Amino acid sequence: MTNSARPKVIVLGGTAGTGKSTIGERLVKFFQDKYPEIQFLEGDRIHPPENVAKMAHGIPLTDDDRWGWLADVAKISTASAEEHGGLAIISCSSLKKKYRDFMREKSPNTDFFFLFLYADMRVIAHRLTQREGHFMKANMLESQFKDLELPNSDEPNCHVVDVDGKDVEQVLQHTYEDLCKFVPN
Numbered sequence: 001m002t003n004s005a006r007p008k009v010i011v012l013g014g015t016a017g018t019g020k021s022t023i024g025e026r027l028v029k030f031f032q033d034k035y036p037e038i039q040f041l042e043g044d045r046i047h048p049p050e051n052v053a054k055m056a057h058g059i060p061l062t063d064d065d066r067w068g069w070l071a072d073v074a075k076i077s078t079a080s081a082e083e084h085g086g087l088a089i090i091s092c093s094s095l096k097k098k099y100r101d102f103m104r105e106k107s108p109n110t111d112f113f114f115l116f117l118y119a120d121m122r123v124i125a126h127r128l129t130q131r132e133g134h135f136m137k138a139n140m141l142e143s144q145f146k147d148l149e150l151p152n153s154d155e156p157n158c159h160v161v162d163v164d165g166k167d168v169e170q171v172l173q174h175t176y177e178d179l180c181k182f183v184p185n
């Protein structure tokens, strides 16, 4: 690590379809001057095959399905930050507060920043009915929103960006501005 003693991990959270992958892939460019090796990690690729199979069959994940995955998300993102200059970005729904606490506990030496992308269910449903080639379909949204616990203002290092009515460039700009408070660039 070159930039800081503690690894920093930006977690892009939120229900399926809010734009976590779209934004994460492009966000790395904003930080490359200071963190030239920074990686964006796709949290969906870290799910065990059983979880992917459940979601693809329209069966919502339970807490027990998620713990192992969340532990891997915390460890793999921390390792990436440690190996690539001190900062990593990962997408991970992180729907419940206890999941975020669990990740912080699993990697206690990492500074996590949870940035949630949010829009109401109708907006996201419209997007998912148009998205192709992804295992997660719009029929899973009800359970995703039922599980969603957006961070309160007293939960440290968290922020919510309302993506409704914003195109990708606008979301990127808002996201980057919020993240600059966590990672001075």
Ligand SMILES: Nc1ncnc2c1ncn2[C@@H]1O[C@H](COP(=O)(O)OP(=O)(O)OP(=O)(O)O)[C@@H](O)[C@H]1O
Pocket: 015, 016, 017, 018, 019, 020, 021, 022, 023, 044, 091, 127, 128, 130, 131, 132, 136, 163, 166, 167, 168, 171
């Ligand atoms: N700001 C935006 N405005 C309109 N459409 C968007 C925006 N951001 C992403 N999309 C589109 O919405 C769909 C969902 O985006 P994306 O796959 O990035 O979401 P995600 O949060 O990673 O979803 P999942 O958790 O299911 O993997 C995609 O088809 C993407 O092109």
Ligand SMILES: O=C(O)[C@H](O)[C@@H](O)[C@H](O)[C@H](O)CO
Pocket: 014, 015, 016, 017, 043, 044, 047, 061, 066, 092, 093, 094, 095, 136, 144
């Ligand atoms: O916690 C969960 O239920 C899952 O992480 C989902 O949110 C998906 O991984 C993701 O959104 C894929 O579409």
